[in-house]
Amino acid sequence: MDKKVEGILKRALEDIPPTREECVYLLGFAEATPESTYTRAAANDIMRKKTGNTGLLFGQIGLELFPCPVDCKFCSFGETHTGFQGKITLDDDTIRQKVREFTKDGDLYCLWLMTMAEYDLDYYINALKIAREVAPPQTLLYTNIGDTDYETFVKLKEAGADGVYHVIRLGEGEYTTLTPERRQETIDNAVKAGLMIQDCLEPIGTEHTPEQMVDHIFKSIEKKVDTAGVMKRTPVPGTIFTDEITNLRLAQISAVNALAMLALEPYPWLPIHEADPIGLTSGGNSICAETGVNPRDTEADTAKSRGLDVTACRKMLWQAGFQYVCRGDGVRVELTPEYIAQCEKTE
Ligand code: SF4
Numbered sequence: 001m002d003k004k005v006e007g008i009l010k011r012a013l014e015d016i017p018p019t020r021e022e023c024v025y026l027l028g029f030a031e032a033t034p035e036s037t038y039t040r041a042a043a044n045d046i047m048r049k050k051t052g053n054t055g056l057l058f059g060q061i062g063l064e065l066f067p068c069p070v071d072c073k074f075c076s077f078g079e080t081h082t083g084f085q086g087k088i089t090l091d092d093d094t095i096r097q098k099v100r101e102f103t104k105d106g107d108l109y110c111l112w113l114m115t116m117a118e119y120d121l122d123y124y125i126n127a128l129k130i131a132r133e134v135a136p137p138q139t140l141l142y143t144n145i146g147d148t149d150y151e152t153f154v155k156l157k158e159a160g161a162d163g164v165y166h167v168i169r170l171g172e173g174e175y176t177t178l179t180p181e182r183r184q185e186t187i188d189n190a191v192k193a194g195l196m197i198q199d200c201l202e203p204i205g206t207e208h209t210p211e212q213m214v215d216h217i218f219k220s221i222e223k224k225v226d227t228a229g230v231m232k233r234t235p236v237p238g239t240i241f242t243d244e245i246t247n248l249r250l251a252q253i254s255a256v257n258a259l260a261m262l263a264l265e266p267y268p269w270l271p272i273h274e275a276d277p278i279g280l281t282s283g284g285n286s287i288c289a290e291t292g293v294n295p296r297d298t299e300a301d302t303a304k305s306r307g308l309d310v311t312a313c314r315k316m317l318w319q320a321g322f323q324y325v326c327r328g329d330g331v332r333v334e335l336t337p338e339y340i341a342q343c344e345k346t347e
Contacts, residue, residue, distance in 0.1 A: 001034050001038065002029075002035050003337045004025065004037065005025070005026065005029070005035045005039065005175035006038075008022045008025070008026065008239065008259075009038055009039065009042040009259075009311070012042055012043075012046060012259045012262060012294045012337060013042055013045070013046065014151075015037070015262060016021045016262070017138055017259065017260055017261070017262035017263040018256075018259050018260060018262075020214055020218055023210070023214045023217065023218075023256050023259070023260050024210045024211055024214050025210075026039050026210075026255075026256045026259075027210035027213060027214065027252070027253065027256055028210055029252075030089075031246060031248040031249040032248065035306075036248075036252045036255075037219040037254060039256065039259070040252060040255040040281070040282035040283065040297070041183070042255070042259065043254070043255035043256070043258040043259050043282055043283030044255070044281050044282055044283055046258060046259065046262065046283075046331045047083045047258045047267075047270060047284075047285055050190050050244075050267040051152065051267070051269075051285060051326075052323075052324065052332070053176045053321070053322055053323040053324065054285070054322065054323070054324040054325065054326050054332055055110050055280070055287065055317040055320075055322040055324070055325055055326075055327055055335075056109040056110075056269050056271070056285060056286035056287070056325065057107060057109055057286075057287060057289065057310060057313050057314065057317070058108070058109060058110055058111075058112065058271065058286055058287065058288040058289070058328055058347050059102035059103070059108050059110075059112070059288065059289045059290070059291075059310060060113075060114055060144065060288055060289070060290045060291070060292075060294075061090070061095065061098050061099065061102070061111065061112070061113055061114065061131075061291055061292045062091050062111040062114045062115075062290070062292030062294050063078060063089070063090050063113055063114060063115045063123075063124075063127055063289070063292060064087070064088065064090070064115045064116055064119065064123075065084055065087065065088040065089075065116070065300065066084070066088070066116065067079035067082045067084065067085070068082075068089040068116050068117055068118075068174060069117070069118070069177075070117040070146070070177050070178060071176075071177055072175060072177075072295075073175040073176070073239060073240050073241070074171075074175055074203050074205075074233050074234075074236070074239055074241055075236070075239070075295040076236040076238065076239065076294075076295055076296065076298055077116065077295055078217065078239070081238045081239055081240075082238065083237075083238050083298055088300055089123070090127075090292060092126070092130060095127050095130050095131070096130055097135055098291050098292065099111065099130065099131045099134040099135055100134050101291070101309075101310075102289060102291070102310055103134065103135040103136060103139050104346065105310070105328055105332045105343045105346070106136045106138060106139070106327065106333075107314075107325050107343075108135075108310065108327075108328075109139070109140065109167045109269075109286070109325070109326060109327060109328050110139060110140035110141065110142050110162070110163070110328055111131060111135055111139055111140070111141055111142070112141075112142045112143070112144045112165055112288075113127055113128060113131060113141065113142075113143060113144065113145075114142070114144035114145070114292070116144050116146065116304055117147070117178075118146055119145055119146060121152060121155070124143075124145065124156070125155065125156065125159045126187065128141060128143075128156060128159040128160045128161055129159050129160060131160065132159070132160030137329075138327040138328045138329040138331065139327070139328050140163060140196075140328035141160050141161050141162050141163075142147050142161065142162065142164060142165050142196075142198060143156055143163075143164050143165065143166075143195075144164075144165045144166075147178065147182050147183065147185070147186040148190070149189055150189040150192050150193055151271075153189050153192075153193035153195060154193045156193075156195075157193055157194060157195055161195060162195065162196060162328075163190075163195050163196030163197065163198060163226070164187070164190040164195045164196070164197055164198070165198045165200070166183065166186050166187050166190060166197065166198075167183070167199055167200050167202060168180045168183045168184060168187075168216075168219075168312050169183075169202055170178070170201070170203060170204060170205070170208055170212060170213075170216065171201060171204065171205075177202060181278065187223070191209050194278060196226050197223060197225050197226065197227075198225065198226065198229070198271075199216060199220045199223065199225040199227065199228050199229070200227075200228070200229035200230065200231050200271065200273070201213055201216045201220070201228075201230045201231070201257065202229070202230070202231035202232075202233075202273075203231055203232065203233035203234070203243070204230065204231065204232045204233055204245055204250065204253060205232075205233040205241060205243065205245065206243045206244065206245055209325045212314060213253060213256075214256075214260075217256070217257055217260045217261075218260070220261075221260065221261070221263050221264055224264065224318070225264075225268055226266075226268055226269065227268055227269045227270075227271060227286070228257060228261055228264075228268045228269075228270060228346065229270060229271030229272060229273060229284075229286065230250060230253050230254045230270075230271075230272055230273070230279075231250075231271075231272070231273040231274075231282070232244060232245050232249075232273075232274075232286050233245075233257040234246075234274075234296040234306075236295075236296055236298065238296055238298070247278050248277050248278055250272065250278075250279055251278040251282035251283075251284070252280075252282065254270065254279050254282050254283045254284040255282045255283040256283075256286035256326045258270050258282075258283030259282070259283070269285060269286050270283060270284050270285050270286060270325075271284065271285075271286035271287070271288065272284030272286070272287070273288055274288075274291075274296075274306070274308075275287035275288070275313075275316060276316075277316065277319060277320050280316065280317065280320035280322070281321070285322070287308070287313045287317060288308075288313070289307065289308050289309050289310045289312070289313045290302045290303065290306070290307030290308065291303040291307055291309075294306060294307060310343075311340070311343065311344050314335065314340050314343065315340060317337075318337070318340060322335055323335060
């Protein structure tokens, strides 16, 4: 076992976050090494201590789909490579039904309403209002939309949005036709409008270096985000990408992210996507159920393909040893087999 890694982990267990250089050093080890294994173990223990062994359930509803002119190379909706033709738009009844399915048990921390880079504001506000009416008050609503100005964010907040998922993605401006500056402006607009910010290191591919990933992690710390996730790139058929990192490597990255976040108070929530038992025992603590369209899927309704439902997410958190799930209002619900069975029965 490398002595320097031993020292970094020992300090982290005493609540001292690793430096940028130390995070790069930790990510320099391959995923199947003792150094990576110990890093994941330390991150797991630290995250559980910080959260009282609590995980989060997220849900995402993809509202609309059409070939997208922003044409991100990793997204199944990019107009030059998408297999989807025409436009799919969820109607009011379908939105209502999907929100009810995801939130009926009251333990969903937050619900994201996702649409494309360009979206119809009236349609989106209507969807937000439906979600606010159907979801219990303790479930937070987050937007997942294209670049947006301050005035529009004010309107979205009035319609019920609590926060925003908006990210400067790895390869922004290179794999996408957007600029990091424009993405940052949107984040600034959301903050100014009083919305919370969820961030994520994504989409991680095999070419991304420890330095590039650590740069993003430390920018998240500067932004004082409330959620700092990690997500790997899915090699969606039809896109130029055919490679992917292993789930074990993603778990190692999640672990380094969890250690670095010791610099933030309060300690943020740490999603991992797509979650699995390795990631949820390596520092990740939040898992997302998905329905509707999904940029990592070639099915129009991801619930029939890649997307997990909320029951499957609850079970995975329990299997990973989490004792509680936290609602959007901070109340913790005990996660037991009986509780999970009770939720399943009322489906
Ligand atoms: S990731 Fe978003 S902006 Fe990029 S192509 Fe897909 S829908 Fe469009």
